[in-house]
Amino acid sequence: MKTVIFIPARYASTRYPGKPLVTLNLPDGKVKSLIQMSWEAASSISGVDAVYVATDDDRIAEASRAFGADVVMTSEDCANGTERCADALARAGVEADLVVNFQGDAPLTPAWFVEELIAAMEADPSIPMATPVLRCDPQTCANFVDDRKNGRVGGTTAVFGHDNRALYFSKEVVPYVAPGALPDPVPVFHHVGVYAYRPDALRAYMDATPGKLEVLEGLEQLRFLENGIDVTCVEVEARGRVFWELNNPEDVPRIESALRAMA
Template identity: 75%
Template sequence: MKTVLFIPARYASTRYPGKPLVSLRLRDGSHKSLIQLSWEAARQVRGVDAVFVATDDERIADASREFGADVVMTSESCENGTVRCADALARLNLTPELVVNLQGDAPLTPPWFVEALIDAMQADPSVGMATPVLRCDRQTYDNFIDDRRNGRVGGTTAVFDRHMNALYFSKEVLPFIDAGNLPDPIPVFHHVGVYAYRPEALARYAAMPPCALEKLEGLEQLRFLYGGIPVRCVEVDGRGRVFWELNNPEDVARIETVLEAS
């Protein structure tokens, strides 16, 4: 097996309890759960040999099995999706070349975002972990600013060096731009909540304790940077599709608008 994809999902979200099971309205008026839409997105990715929902909650597991997903039950002590992927990999006793983490709150993730990560890691064996970044269009940038203005935790931004290695990730909008001097194109990159790891980098991460920055920002990928493990940012093209994660109840309407138009 070359590539295994996990969809880590937990019920006890601090900001949005039960989020994986929230119902979203589709174009034809029917509804599907967030976890099912994320699983369907994962199934569209080329080059993936197996897809599993990884959870510690029987409600999520039962719902996932009902729509046909393979499920691996993980420890309740997994503090984030990356650790849950490491736990799932150990429980399945698999030895893939790559592990992909497609978080269960990003049903709008196009398959080519994930494929770009797989291609980047296959092209450069020195890369232990990679994640996609997407240049903000005006609508996404305005959504970021609106969330921060209203005290909501919205999407995550990424800044990186000339080699595309991450310098920092934040739930603030970075870099700061004077509202009256917004450049075109906008130099703000939306971090897409997908990760690809080599198993050895994933094991190193799971063996490290959470770091202070990770706790403050609530961003698991900061543990890689703090621990000295480079994170390769892979710029992807939205190809005209709107990308948004479901972080808050207010995001349901945003995502449904996209689903109804697709």
């Protein structure tokens, strides 16, 4: 099965303009951009035939080529990462059985998150698309709640049924947990912003109309659910690693701290 990874990256983020080119201080004293660290993380994943940065911005393209990445220039009209992956697949002219959307703001994503996602889709050809979910530890759950209290958009949470089919994704903390001691295990799952799609699912996504929930939440994956396309949640294990995306400027020290802990 031929698998390609696209790392969608745009400069004009409403919440954090220029985010892909934000620099992080590494434990060895080096400084690297967010997009370079994400590309390096994606390039460490086994069983992948090619990795591309997909962007509509010349600054990101130039920086990416400088550290050795292959780049696909995409339309400025792509509304989200899934649309950018679909556009990049068409423009790159590559044949693929599986397309992986690896978020350009998540350099802490372990390789096995994506490898297990790919394995799940290889094992069940009926799955149109899949995404990893990670059970929150108490500290991560507390970070989610703290972000909401302070008006910040943090990580996304996911709820799914016994068959692992997604029921909903939200930027709120779902399911609701009453204040006080958290149940053990924590019932909140962090949605890891990685997707694997069959090409047919990508085409169906582009043909579908964005629904009210997608617009309200600002979550691209809800278009699949609102149009009756199953999303399979693949539960992954952190194995002691801290996972967090860079959503806001306040997340930079969180990620730098996690990088120091990994060194």
